[in-house]
Amino acid sequence: MLVLALFLTTGCTGAEGASQTPPQQPTTTAESSRQDLGFLAVGSPAPPGERCPTPSRQEGAYDVLLSPTAGRPGSKVAMGGNTPLFVKGGRYVGPTGKIGFWFNLPLNEWEYVYSSQGPPSSSKGVPVIHIGEVNVAGQCSYRLTFRVPEVPPGTYEIVPIEHGGGGASAFRPIEFRVT
Numbered sequence: 001m002l003v004l005a006l007f008l009t010t011g012c013t014g015a016e017g018a019s020q021t022p023p024q025q026p027t028t029t030a031e032s033s034r035q036d037l038g039f040l041a042v043g044s045p046a047p048p049g050e051r052c053p054t055p056s057r058q059e060g061a062y063d064v065l066l067s068p069t070a071g072r073p074g075s076k077v078a079m080g081g082n083t084p085l086f087v088k089g090g091r092y093v094g095p096t097g098k099i100g101f102w103f104n105l106p107l108n109e110w111e112y113v114y115s116s117q118g119p120p121s122s123s124k125g126v127p128v129i130h131i132g133e134v135n136v137a138g139q140c141s142y143r144l145t146f147r148v149p150e151v152p153p154g155t156y157e158i159v160p161i162e163h164g165g166g167g168a169s170a171f172r173p174i175e176f177r178v179t
Contacts, residue, residue: 044141052085052140054094062161063172070177074151077176080143083136084162095136097164101177103129105148105159110170114163124166133159153178 046052064081069076083095102110105119105128113119119128152163157173 012066016141029126045138046095046140051092052083053120054085054092064158064174066158066174069175070179071148071149072179075148076145078143078145079132079158079160079174080141082141083139097136097162099134099136099142099164099171100161101129101132101134101144102144102159102161103131104151104156107157107170107173110159110161111162111168114168126154126156136162137164148178149177150175 062084063084066077066078066079068075068077074082085095086092100113102113102119104126105113106123106124109120121128122128125147128148131149132144134142134144136142155175155177158176159173160171162169162171
């Protein structure tokens with residue numbers, strides 16, 4: 001939790017330069033449309049005329065941080081991370097696209113989420129829920145808050161998916177325990 005707090009307070013330009021995106025209604029499956037899953041997303045833009053700082057090239061530079069990692073339905077959770085800035089070949093492309101966050105999405109089905117097929121409606125009898133979306137275009141980092149969905153206690157994965165410009169890529173899933 002300390003790591004997340006430190007990260008979120010030391011973004012590229014600090015809180016005073018953060019632009020705030022108004023809460024948006026996420027795309028939901030039929031089962032999740034009855035739940036209040038409102039979320040708030042903010043980001044940290046690059047200084048005028050500057051590029052975003054280059055995160056470490058080590059494994060995990062773009063991992064999504066989560067705090068807390070467990071909670072009851074209805075409790076508030078914050079996620080954040082550095083915006084992907086480089087293509088696989090290593091060329092800087094700057095912050096572009098969006099990152100969508102999916103609760104209880106089986107990782108092997110992430111490729112269907114932004115296709116014409118769409119995400120599965122449930123996994124193991126529990127709804128797959130779109131819990132938020134962050135537009136990272138021009139943002140060096142991002143932060144999103146959401147409320148834990150009304151689901152049975154257990155451990156669930158949250159799958160972040162970067163998308164836009166005709167492509168998509170899943171991040172490493174994050175485990176969250178509903179108590």
